[in-house]
Amino acid sequence: MDIAQSVQQLKPSYIREILAAASDKNVISLAGGLPDEKTFPIDLMTPTLEALPAMTQVFQYGSTSGYEPLIEHLTQAYRLPATHQVITCTGSQQGLDLIARAYVNPNDTVVMEAPCYLGAMQVFGLMQANIITVSQDEFGPNIQQLEQHFKVSSPKMFYAVPDFHNPTGVCWPLEKRRQVAELCIQYNVAFIEDAPYRELRFAGEELPLVSDFCPDHSIVLRSFSKVASPGLRVGTITGKQSYLAPLIKVKQGADLHSCVPVQAIVLGLLEHPDFPKHLAQVRALYQSRYNTLFQALKTYLSDDCQISPVEGGMFLWVTLPKCDTFKLAQELLANNVAVVPSPVFYPTQDEAPPAMRLNFTNANSEDLLIAVQRIADVLTNAR
Ligand SMILES: Cc1ncc(COP(=O)(O)O)c(C=O)c1O
Incomplete structure (x- = not known):
């Protein structure tokens, strides 16, 4: 049987390969985007896990838009306007897939940041979108370039990660959020705001969503x-009802609805009085690991490597002197450290400046220090 053309053109995932290599116990992995297993709030989920056998209704087919008590909770928690709604989905990755399938025809233009979240490139690539990119600095996307794209290419949507970007860790300042929202309204472009790291802010002030400035776009x-x-695979999609109605149709075809018992577990977790404490502990742990990694990089790497500080999330982006980053990642792996080289995050890999993404949430501080010393040694030997 011939594989569909849309699937044939998908490149093998370098990340999958590197993560497989990084699962070796001797490798310190700064490659994945994994939270630390020790933070999983199993104890806060236990009351619901124990109550589940008596909750027969959650084992029945459910509603496509989600488990009603969870939807009600989230509608309030997100302070949604009456015209907006929530859909729960099987991880936010499914949300992206539903958006792409509901709205993107082959050759429709989608604007993304460069570098960009790999999973989004895959989803829009599968729909055979015409992906064009806007460059990014430490303050987010280049506004002049973005407006030019909106004017010239009439894209359907702009997909972005404004809070603690994957892979760069960049968080857009307030003014940038306003500017992007205004452009989306002016040129009638839908803004797809992917915010999985928003709750992981450990420093600085919380900022409004970009979507708060363009709720109907x-x-x-x-x-x-x-x-x-x-592993729970629960995410949410919010937006005005007319935007979300086609997503519900596509989700019906995809999986009828997300797992209801798991949605009940998430609701129990959110309503647990100790959930805010759990969040604070996760943030404090990641902040201390970030501090270790950032300080070590500043201490051990030479001045031609640039590292911008971050205020949350899971990643640091290290800009390197000119080099073959794939070769560098292989050499690091030979030294038992896994990192992700920059070209993986660019639709056109040749355009990637030499850099690497480092994760600071999964390895402990001791391992982070050892990893940085090995990175510094490999970079010195490569000179
Ligand atoms: C920017 C971004 N969006 C979406 C996802 C998918 O997350 P989920 O586990 O909710 O599907 C990830 C996962 O790492 C991500 O980095």
């Missing part, structure tokens, strides 16, 4: 993967 994706556990 945006869809927001959130996730419980980073603050609870990724």
